Amino acid sequence: MTLHVHPDIQSLSPYVPGKPIDELQRELGLTRVTKLASNENPLGPSPKAVAALGGGNNTLHRYPDGSAYRLRQAIADRWKVTSDQVILGNGSDEILGLLARTFVTPGDEAVMADQTFVIYKMEVTAAHGKPVVVPLVNWTHDLEAMAQAITPRTRLLFICNPNNPTGTMVQAEAVSRFMAKVPHDVIVVFDEAYFEYVRDPQFPDTIAFVKEGRNAIVLRTFSKIYGLAGLRIGYGISTPEINDFLNRVRPPFNANSLAQRAALAALGDDEHVAKSRAINAAGMEQVGNGLRVLGVDPIPSEANFLYFDVKRDGRQVFESLLREGIIVRHIEGTMLRVTIGQPDENTTFLQALKKVLM
Numbered sequence: 001m002t003l004h005v006h007p008d009i010q011s012l013s014p015y016v017p018g019k020p021i022d023e024l025q026r027e028l029g030l031t032r033v034t035k036l037a038s039n040e041n042p043l044g045p046s047p048k049a050v051a052a053l054g055g056g057n058n059t060l061h062r063y064p065d066g067s068a069y070r071l072r073q074a075i076a077d078r079w080k081v082t083s084d085q086v087i088l089g090n091g092s093d094e095i096l097g098l099l100a101r102t103f104v105t106p107g108d109e110a111v112m113a114d115q116t117f118v119i120y121k122m123e124v125t126a127a128h129g130k131p132v133v134v135p136l137v138n139w140t141h142d143l144e145a146m147a148q149a150i151t152p153r154t155r156l157l158f159i160c161n162p163n164n165p166t167g168t169m170v171q172a173e174a175v176s177r178f179m180a181k182v183p184h185d186v187i188v189v190f191d192e193a194y195f196e197y198v199r200d201p202q203f204p205d206t207i208a209f210v211k212e213g214r215n216a217i218v219l220r221t222f223s224k225i226y227g228l229a230g231l232r233i234g235y236g237i238s239t240p241e242i243n244d245f246l247n248r249v250r251p252p253f254n255a256n257s258l259a260q261r262a263a264l265a266a267l268g269d270d271e272h273v274a275k276s277r278a279i280n281a282a283g284m285e286q287v288g289n290g291l292r293v294l295g296v297d298p299i300p301s302e303a304n305f306l307y308f309d310v311k312r313d314g315r316q317v318f319e320s321l322l323r324e325g326i327i328v329r330h331i332e333g334t335m336l337r338v339t340i341g342q343p344d345e346n347t348t349f350l351q352a353l354k355k356v357l358m
């Protein structure tokens with residue numbers, strides 16, 4: 001049957017998510033599977049978020065609050081912005097799509113790193129824009145080169161900080177110098193999905209750029225440290241002007257009622273966040289040291305995952321690990337990414353990798 005499909009859409013390939021645990025169990029008949037593929041919180045969700053889901057479900061026949069009044073107000077209070085500066089998404093992924101659909105017209109350009117979150121390229125291409133890809137330097141965003149890549153057609157510029165999949169971070173000083181060079185009509189997207197894991201005190205205060213009135217949006221998510229990836233909820237902090245346009249394109253009930261309720265509870269659970277940070281810091285040591293013992297040098301990471309070079313066909317190592325019941329991510333060539341898990345999961349991963357690399 002004839003299908004009329006724009007070449008931009010034909011050029012895309014579907015996003016490949018981390019392999020679900022059930023799927024690997026079915027395929028290989030395994031009972032014990034360790035998933036360290038999608039940067040999920042190994043501690044699970046905040047108990048307060050789970051408790052918030054328990055009650056009040058007798059209103060599931062009602063549409064959610066499309067304005068998400070309570071959650072947006074809580075996020076605004078947390079970051080000292082006004083609630084019209086907060087926009088919610090069905091995951092921060094959705095906000096990336098809204099940005100492309102709202103601000104990118106055919107032929108417009110969007111600057112991004114060559115190894116970064118793959119959704120940027122997908123959304124820009126789907127909006128018939130042109131991704132302008134700038135190589136990393138030392139596995140880190142080359143802000144100088146990114147500023148130079150801006151042309152009169154540039155509408156969006158993506159900075160993934162810390163960067164997925166490399167785990168590297170750009171510091172406050174470099175970001176300030178960069179922002180001084182970016183023309184004020186370009187929207188800078190700071191994707192900070194791993195913000196709560198960062199330990200480097202030089203992490204930039206990007207919300208300050210929004211407060212200055214710069215065209216910028218800071219994306220955060222409840223999918224990573226807050227442990228709510230399955231509910232799909234993330235947020236953006238931007239200027240009222242940018243949010244006004246995004247809201248014209250946003251599906252009215254994009255943040256579902258359970259997600260809103262759980263996110264509100266999770267936002268107030270500082271104890272769970274602190275515990276999650278601590279277990280990640282310890283696991284980072286454990287996995288980092290374990291990899292170095294195996295002769296693998298991971299790239300220093302500010303997030304909850306490590307990126308490393310196995311110096312042989314990465315796909316084969318990935319597949320051998322699957323047969324051991326370990327799901328990691330093969331990114332490209334010889335590079336793999338592993339999420340930091342609970343101590344026993346980290347041990348299981350390191351033992352399997354040792355066996356596979358022998």
Ligand SMILES: *Cc1c(COP(=O)(O)O)cnc(C)c1O
Nearest residue numbers: 091092093117164193221223234
């Ligand atoms: C995980 C992730 C996101 C957010 O995902 P959602 O679940 O859609 O909120 C956004 N950006 C990066 C870089 C990520 O790794």
